[in-house]
Every structure is written in structure tokens, then in C-alpha cells.
Amino acid sequence: MKEHTQIPKDALFIIDTLEKHGHEAYVVGGCVRDMIMGREPNDWDITTSAKPEEVKAAFKRTYDTGIQHGTVTVIVDKEHYEVTTYRIEGEYKDSRRPEHVSFVTDITLDLSRRDFTMNAIAYHPVRGFVDPYNGKKHIEQNLIKSVRDAKERFTEDALRILRAVRFSAQLGFKIDDNTIEGIKACKHLLKNISKERIRDEFLKICMSDRPEAIHTLYELGLLEYILPEFIPTYTTAQNHPHHLYDVAHHTIEAMRHTPKDEVLRLSMLLHDIGKAKVRSTDKKGIDHFYGHPEVSAEIAKKVLKDLRLDNQTIKEVTLLVSYHDYHLRQKITKVYIKEILKVTGEVLFDQLLLVNEADARAQSLDKLPMKLEQIAYVRKLKEEIVVNHECYNLKMLAINGGDLIKEGIAPGKAVGEALEKALKYVIKYPEKNIKEELVEYIKE
Known part of the structure; x- marks a missing residue:
């Protein structure tokens, strides 16, 4: 396979630059999944063994995106790429985000914290795939499967429950049975997730090729949270x-x-x-x-x-x-x-x-x-x-409030009522939308 031929030259430049500075770097996550499926990735995320300060030292143009979580954005020409240090995550107390992260030097440790096996694949243009959880195989099987223990993944971030259904809707994949059991066990944690985050995932389901995934939300008892x-x-x-x-x-x-x-x-x-x-x-x-x-x-x-x-x-x-x-x-x-x-x-x-x-x-x-x-x-x-430009709103009327005031109608409520009468008249008789005729009609 020649997946690397799809990787933008700017992303390849970032990988090459980091490695020349003595670090590892890979494209990772959704872009690798899409590459394997023959889809056009929306974003190219890069993961690296370099610490955030080392990433910033390697490039002229960067800005901090989520520096506490190890993410720096690198600008190449006009394109922006998120580069994130390999990391593992501490305890999740709110079902949303970890209390802290720890930077590591092993790519497989970084992949172990990701949500689904299809998103836990890294790719290097020379060394090829790093796929410790058989994500490629599951993609070929059209299967959504949690990395390691499903309950742990959903307890860490309950929004992953909706992401599973959303990916199912977007990709046409089946959700693995063990992952389904994890969803059922952890669905109550969705009450900890903000309405905005829930809305965003739900809208993606509604806008997908398979809005019938809403039935899955019902069957799994998730609709009560949405x-x-x-x-x-x-x-x-x-x-x-x-x-x-x-x-x-x-x-x-x-x-x-x-x-x-x-x-x-x-x-x-x-x-x-x-x-x-x-x-x-x-x-x-x-x-x-x-x-x-x-x-x-x-x-x-x-x-x-x-x-x-x-x-x-x-x-x-x-x-x-x-x-x-x-x-x-x-x-x-x-x-x-x-x-x-x-x-x-x-x-x-x-x-x-x-x-x-x-x-x-x-x-x-x-x-x-x-x-x-x-x-x-x-x-x-x-x-x-x-x-035929037939009038159906006040803006299209041949007269306005100023015309009626000139004809002696007192400003205020009476003008509005007169205009509504004129509109009702021309909606029924479109040929009467002429200033002189409407003035005469109002006078009468």
C-alpha cells in the first residue's frame, strides 16, 4: 500500500523535520483511518515523541493550541497542523477530561488512550503502520471496537458513547458487542456532558447518510440524554x-x-x-x-x-x-x-x-x-x-407609511393597520399594487 502518497507534503515536511531533530513522528487517528478506507481526510494530525517546547524549537511559526495537553499548532505556508506529544492520561473525574496528562516516549502507550481501534493507528511514510489494537483489521470488518476495556474508555469520556453511534452513522460500521455492553453500562454518564457537545455529535448523526442511527440511540437508551x-x-x-x-x-x-x-x-x-x-x-x-x-x-x-x-x-x-x-x-x-x-x-x-x-x-x-x-x-x-412580482409582503407594496402620513393618516398604529389592509387587498388583487390606486383604496 502507498498510503503515504496521500499525505500532504507539508505534513511530510513536519515529520521529516522532527525526525532530523532526533524525535519520532507519525500521522495518527482519523486521517489514518480515512486513508485506509480510501476517503479524503479533513485534518492531518501528527503525534511525536518531542515535547511541546522541542516542537516549538524545531519550527519558525507555531502557536500553543492545548499546551497543557501537549498540543502545538505548526504553520507551514498557510496550512495549520496540530502536533501532539505522545501522552498517557490521568484520572477522569468529570467523564470529560483528564485531571492531568503525562508525556511518554512510546507511541503504543499513546495509542492505548484512544477511543476506538480504528482511530488508534499511526502511520509513518517509511516505517509503515503502528497498529497495536488491530484497527486495520476492524476497519476491513466494518467494526467499531473500543481500545482495550470499553467501560474504561467511556468512563474517561462519556461523549465517546455518542461518537460510537456517530461513526456508525457516518461510516456504516457495526458497533462491536463488547462496546455495546460498555455503552449500556456507562450511558448514565452522559448526564455529565454539556448540551453543546451532545448537540454536536447528534447533529452529525442527523446529517449523515444514515439518520436511521437515531434508532440505535433509542435501542441503547441514549435518547433520554439527547x-x-x-x-x-x-x-x-x-x-x-x-x-x-x-x-x-x-x-x-x-x-x-x-x-x-x-x-x-x-x-x-x-x-x-x-x-x-x-x-x-x-x-x-x-x-x-x-x-x-x-x-x-x-x-x-x-x-x-x-x-x-x-x-x-x-x-x-x-x-x-x-x-x-x-x-x-x-x-x-x-x-x-x-x-x-x-x-x-x-x-x-x-x-x-x-x-x-x-x-x-x-x-x-x-x-x-x-x-x-x-x-x-x-x-x-x-x-x-x-x-410576475406579485406582492406578498409589506416591502413589495407600492405604498409605505410615509405615503399614508402625507395623505393625512396619523403616525402610529393606524398607519400599520392601513398598510396591512392594503397588503391583504393586493394579495387578492395583484394588479392593484399601484400607488395611486392603493391611496384611493385606503381613503375609501
Whole structure:
């Protein structure tokens, strides 16, 4: 194998420079795993026997990244590379970080502290692989296996529990049975992990090729530490001609049909989360979920705040969840579409159509052609509205507050009410969006 041909020349330069100064150096971790799998690594991490001060002495441009843990960033041209001294770690008291680290000179000791065997491989362009835990073999077997004792690794840093599921989602690997047992034994330690760190791992699962890994989170009892509100969806059946699955499996199937966009994936994840609270069954045994978009939007807002998502994401996801079944509320007309555009704007409306499509593809397949046809019809009407510059918000009105004040309307609430009346008028009669006509309409 010629994996070293993939290593950037700058990384090779760092390794060569350190070795000329009498130290060992290897590329290590995820980049080696990706190299073996034929994937393009995102980052190239280097590990070395050199102490941090020796790394800094060997290069002109460096800065301290995590100097207490032995990490120095080396700058070569415009690229930044993290170089970390071989180390072993002391006691973990908070399930997050060690109390102290000790620098060592043996690469195998350094590899012994890493999370999974596939990430505990070092590679040197001349000496080849250092693989004390059979990581290469496990990669070939598509297996995620803890280094040494799983319980020890998860007790050290409980976030590794979610990393195991995340790697499974991203790589399509199976989690080793002993590692699964370690997860079950240590899952309670996730309560010690910050919401931000949990969020980051969970979002990577949601954005992966296999969002169905959320089922693994449920099966292993991990959802209660991430998204407890989703758990009831697994026991919420949908006995309805339009549905194939319970709410949870419908949701994940819909996520699989959604582009890898954070707002879209989160919207699909949460669009039906309120169904468990509103489910009712009629005399024919058919389930109904009246009002579930509003309930789901309320839950979504709380969930996203708990996960420390930014306000813009929370706003967009909540809107998409609120409106995801607009097409079931009343007859589709241009006026109705413009009323929705007024709230969502054009970009979010386009995302709403993607939500509709993903939702439909996760329902009864015999009704899919009809639903896709309706979505295409909505898209056509929306495009006509845009091309014809039909007004659907206050900014597009041919008049503004200043025009109305000039016509004698007192500044304040009355101006706002008049503009809303004018907007409602031109949404219904787009050809009337002319300044003179609107002034006359308001006067009347």
C-alpha cells in the first residue's frame, strides 16, 4: 500500500523535520483511518515523541493550541497542523477530561488512550503502520471496537458513547458487542456532558447518510440524554390510509429523503414530534392527529433551545414544522400561497416544499404520485408569483407609511393597520399594487 502518497507534503515536511531533530513522528487517528478506507481526510494530525517546547524549537511559526495537553499548532505556508506529544492520561473525574496528562516516549502507550481501534493507528511514510489494537483489521470488518476495556474508555469520556453511534452513522460500521455492553453500562454518564457537545455529535448523526442511527440511540437508551421528547413517537402508531409506519419510523424515513441541510433535517426530525400528545382514534379505528403541527412546533422550539441551537435555526425550523401540512388545511390557491410566503419568505417556502416531498415519500406509496403532483402544482404557482412580482409582503407594496402620513393618516398604529389592509387587498388583487390606486383604496 502507498498510503503515504496521500499525505500532504507539508505534513511530510513536519515529520521529516522532527525526525532530523532526533524525535519520532507519525500521522495518527482519523486521517489514518480515512486513508485506509480510501476517503479524503479533513485534518492531518501528527503525534511525536518531542515535547511541546522541542516542537516549538524545531519550527519558525507555531502557536500553543492545548499546551497543557501537549498540543502545538505548526504553520507551514498557510496550512495549520496540530502536533501532539505522545501522552498517557490521568484520572477522569468529570467523564470529560483528564485531571492531568503525562508525556511518554512510546507511541503504543499513546495509542492505548484512544477511543476506538480504528482511530488508534499511526502511520509513518517509511516505517509503515503502528497498529497495536488491530484497527486495520476492524476497519476491513466494518467494526467499531473500543481500545482495550470499553467501560474504561467511556468512563474517561462519556461523549465517546455518542461518537460510537456517530461513526456508525457516518461510516456504516457495526458497533462491536463488547462496546455495546460498555455503552449500556456507562450511558448514565452522559448526564455529565454539556448540551453543546451532545448537540454536536447528534447533529452529525442527523446529517449523515444514515439518520436511521437515531434508532440505535433509542435501542441503547441514549435518547433520554439527547431528545427525550422523541421517545414517545416509537409507541405512537399511525393507523391511517396515508401512513405505513409509526411516527418514529415515518420521521426517520422522511429524514432519509431530505437533503443534508441542517434546517431541513431538524425540521423533518421534529415535524411530527407532537403527534403522541394529540392522537385520537375514530369509530372506524383510524387515527387522527388534529393540531399536531402547532404542538410539534412548540416542542421543537423547546428542544432546539435545550440543545443550544442558534436563534435563526430555531426560527426557521419552527416555521417549517408549523406549516408542514399547510396543503391539508385549505384549497391551494395563489392567494393562499402568498399568505404563506408573507410569513416564510421565498427561500424558506422552497424548503417547505422539500419538507412536503420528504414527508410524502415516507408515507403510503400508492398515494405518492398524487402528492408529488400537488407539490409540483404548488411550486408552479409559487414560481408564477415570483416571476410576475406579485406582492406578498409589506416591502413589495407600492405604498409605505410615509405615503399614508402625507395623505393625512396619523403616525402610529393606524398607519400599520392601513398598510396591512392594503397588503391583504393586493394579495387578492395583484394588479392593484399601484400607488395611486392603493391611496384611493385606503381613503375609501
